[in-house]
Amino acid sequence: MSITKQWRSQLPVKNIQVCKTIHGGDTNKAYQIKTPEKTYFMKVQPNSAATYFDHEVRGLKEIAKAGVNTLVPLFHGQINDAAYLILNWLDTDVGSQADLGRQVAKLHHLHNDKFGFGDQMQNRVMIKNNQWNQSWADFYIKQRLEPEVASARKLGYWNDTREEHYQRMVTQFSDYYSKHEITPSLCHGDLWFGNVLFSHGAPYLIDPDAIYGDREFDLAMTTVFGGFSNQFYRAYYEEYPFDAELAQRLNWYRFYYLCMHLCLFGESYGSAVDDVLSHF
Template sequence: MMMTKEWLSQLPVKNIKYCKTIHGGDTNKAYQIKTATKAYFMKVQPNSSVAYFDHEVSGLKEIAKAGVNTLTPLFQGQINGTAYLILNWLETDVGSQADLGRQVAKLHHFHSAKFGFGDQTQNRVMIKNNQWNQSWAEFYIRQRLEPEVASARKLGYWNDEREEHYRRMVAQFTAYYDCHKVTPSLCHGDLWFGNVLFARGMPYLIDPDVIYGDREFDLAMTTVFGGFSNQFYRAYYEEYLFDGELAQRLNWYRFYYLCMHLCLFGESYGRAVDEILSHF
């Protein structure tokens, strides 16, 4: 959408001299806005309420509470039916993946008594129920996998073969967590490399979809689209050990991310979903 002078004049940032569209992901429109002395990062979502960005704002604050670098929400509101979120602007540069690994480990060392985040969010295809749950297996199956598979089925991206392998995966997942305890860790929730940036030589985690969950949920996402180096995993491991069977468990969580992409972007992700399910 085009940002008009009339719309921009209603923002709490005054005397805006410049507004430029920038790459900001698939969900929201993103802009850099500038005054004579300062730059800001702004996300907007048309036809949305003032509460549209509440989950992201809460997540950014929770990540900051954990002592991990992230963006700072400055202003939030709605103008003419379009929700906006204004954050600080960071000039990006390069940094160390080892530092990134230590930051993610620090995030995962921040714990809660339960799983979830106490709210709910909605994307184009499903509602994500983040209400608190004592059981990780129940949270992941009932509040993540089942709504996602229901969406895939409704959209015509599901079939009997996928259903059969999916049920085997869920049975294996349930059996494992009947015998293994999980500590609820603060998870970014969408930890692909596009949601990492470096500024002032330090890593920052951006665009979160936070929950308290199994930290392996985040680690799985780092393996889906690449970008994370061996230095990242070595540094993470030094701060927060994981066992030798981690690789066998990650497919449970890779499925969630790839099936979400199947729902959002169609059958071009079907082969990747089928490859994951073929392990079960």
């Protein structure tokens, strides 16, 4: 969408001198806003209500509550038919992956007594139900996997072979978590390297899809698209150790991220989904 002078004048930020489009991901329009005093980062989602960014705002505040670096939500609302979110601007540079590992471990040390986040959020293909659940297996299967697979089926990206392997995976997952207790950890929920920034050498986690869940859910996502080094995992392990069988469990969660990309971007992700399912 085009940010007109009239639209811009309704923002809670005054004396705007610059409002320019920047690279900001696939989901939202992104802008840099400059005033004489300050620089801001703004996301805009056309054809959406003011509540569109509520889940992200809550996630950012919860990450900050864990003592982890993130962006600060300053203003959000709706102008005409577009939702907006204004955050602080970060000048980016490079930093230590070990510091990043320690920050993610710190995030995962914030615990809850239930799984979920007590809300719901909508993306382009499905509604994510984050209502609280006492069971991680029930939450993950019924509030994550089943709606996702239903979307893939509706969009024509599902077949009998995928269904057969998927059912085997779900059975294995359910059996494992019927015997193993999980402590709900605050998870970023979309922890790929594109959602990491470094500013003045310090790591920041941005663009969360936060839930309280199995911390391995986040760790699996770090392995899907790369970017996280051995230093990251060593530093994480020193702060919050994981067992030697972790690698065998990650495909349960890799499937979620890859199937979501299948729903969002089509059959170009089909082979990756099939590769994960082939383990079951």
